[in-house]
Amino acid sequence: MVPKRSWLSRLLGSGRSSRIAYLYLVPAFLVMSIITIYPLAFQVWMSFTDMQLIHLNLRLGLTPDFVGLKNYIDVLASQLAIPNFNFLRIVIYNLWWAVANVAIHLVLGVAIALLLNVKGLKFRKFYRAMFILPVVIPPIIVATVWANMFDAQNGAINLLLAAMGRFLGMSPEVFRIDWLRQVASPIDWLLPSWNGGPNLSLPLAFYAMLATNTWLGWPLNSVVATGALQSIPHELYEAAEMDGATPRQQFRHITLAYLRPAMIPYAIYGFVITFNLFFLSFFMSGGGPAGRTELLVTQAYRLANEQRLYGVAAAFAVIMFFILLAITLVANRLTKATQSYSL
């Protein structure tokens, strides 16, 4: 007969191994309950209130009012009294920003890995060592330095363009491009807006940040691709050659086949990182012009730090959670489809 157990012992599991496991978990569990789980639960409560700066003054002792789903509706319907806030535009731009970046990183990363993998290339080691440099520089520095480089008056990019333009006899005055603040978008058809929808046109700042993030992002892709390339057995190419496969066929059926399982999980990881990339948007374009390069993360920061609408900011964070959850679920699907994965 099975002895009856109390609910507590059932909850805590039975046997030595379970009890020891809990001992190992206790420190992390205690710390996370207090500073992670409780604040997140508190955030959900806050999201249903009109909490603002005034409620933080403990001496006044004011308690925020319960407003139901008002914050959520205001965010989703873009009804916040904040300049340039359009939720749909932020989400679409944010997705587009991540997709465009990852696609470029992937193609450039693989292409340069292939270039450095060519047999007999001189100075290969030197190039590999130098090309890793962008990875080791903290993103906050990269963002501030590139913001400086894209300066309209004295920035390096305009100076470089002017120097090149001089060869073609162009006046340096042509190259006073205001990369980060120009309102007009250079390419209209790229992300078209629809009637009644938000203004999705991509300002010049988008391309400036795309260039910056390309500089920042391709090297690590290249490292991953190089690892995959080096794992391809040489005999495969020899065998293919014997069977009369053309170089193009070899590339498609051997090289790409080996690259794919390595690159897809990494591309998904890169997608999530780029999706939440705070520093470029914050330090380079400041989300502008007119909020057109605002990301979810920078908007969340502004709601908390600048507008100080804590209730709205909490609702915004909860909505962000569900967007990221959806992305993670899709990403997990994609990863599972390409390799085995265990929780």
Next chain:
Amino acid sequence: MSAPSVSRSQTRSRFALWSRRGQPGLVRQFGLQLLCLFVLFTVLFPIVWVVSLSLDPLNRSRPEGLTIIPDGATLEAYAQVIRQPTNNAISFLDLTLNSLKIALGTSLISVGIGVSAAYAFSRLNFRGRQVLMIAILGVLMLPAVATLVPLFVLLNSVKVDLPLLGQFNLRQSLLGVGLAIVSGLLPFAIWNLKGYLDTIPRDLEEAAAVDGASVNQTFLKIILPLAVPAIAVTGFLGFIAGWTEFYFTSTFLSGNITDHTLALALNAMVGQFSNTPWSLFSAFAILFAVPPAIVYFIVQKWITSGLAIGGVKG
């Protein structure tokens, strides 16, 4: 194998300039080098630009053109930045110490607490394991910015009164910032370390179990020594996250100048209404970036060798 293809590869090898197999010919090597040099130029351009800017004399607020070594190159900017980088009355050393406190404190605590939890998740069986793992994954998914508001409000309501540290508002202190960072860093450390422990083969532990080793002995004598590289990498990634932390420090520490960090000073130097000479900004950026960059170079092999080990969420 058909005859034509043999003869084709023979003709090809006669033209050494274009040879595809073995060593590339001269023309091809030249073309490849040109491509590599172009990539090298794009990689180095911003770095050379910043180094060049940092050598400008202090009385030159903006550069005069593209140079590698500017006219009148000097290290004045570095000297000035080390004395006092911004208008705020705090020296570079104090900023560095504050950044170090946050970076070291948060990464040590997260890895120290995280490794035992990671061991439990990786090796021990217990009820609720799946649920807890999913909870950690859920927290990991959220970027740090999304926890800014509740941590701000909650820490703001805590008044600390300790014998050694004195009386202060937890939100407006390095301790509060540290707690907020650990809130996101600990789940990351657990997940990352668990991922690594999962890859350690179980043979050794099974052998130890046969010899009668307890769970604790296995953890301390077998797992911990084997996990040193992962602990080092996780600790380093946590360190970098703390070293450049911006969301919490900028939101929490407003006004409290003596607690400011390097990231806040950088923000003050590039702010919208800042007219800091670019030489100062560049010298500061270099001093800020070089220490972690050097360590990154050293541990880089470990970081990229196992990409189960990812970056810290930003």
